[in-house]
């Protein structure tokens with residue numbers, strides 16, 4: 001069985017990038033979208049009960065991990081996937097000032113990506129991830145781990 005997904009599935013969408021404030025409704029919308037995407041993935045692999053989802057969340061993605069986990073629990077509680085766990089894998093942005101030739105931290109609470117020392121624009125790499133890295137689910141087949149390890153060819 002080929003590990004799935006072969007590459008992370010992005011669940012980012014346009015308004016999520018614009019929302020630069022913390023809003024529980026925002027996390028709820030993302031949790032719903034992540035859950036919907038996971039269900040589609042499970043259904044496309046014969047169906048089953050979702051066990052665990054690992055989601056990469058970048059620090060620039062405007063998502064609060066604790067709120068997202070809370071929203072996730074609210075989304076799955078009324079479903080057959082009530083036991084499914086959401087694991088947030090936090091990704092920091094790499095920010096580099098070419099003038100100072102050093103990695104720099106963005107000033108706390110600021111969305112301006114300027115070097116705190118010399119004021120030049122920082123080159124930002126990553127940190128806007130909102131990707132399902134992998135998920136596992138329980139199906140009629142004994143082993144159906146997705147993405148984490150390949151299933152033995154002797155199973156099924």
Ligand SMILES: [Zn+2]
Pocket residue numbers: 097098099100101115116117118119120
């Ligand atoms: Zn600088």
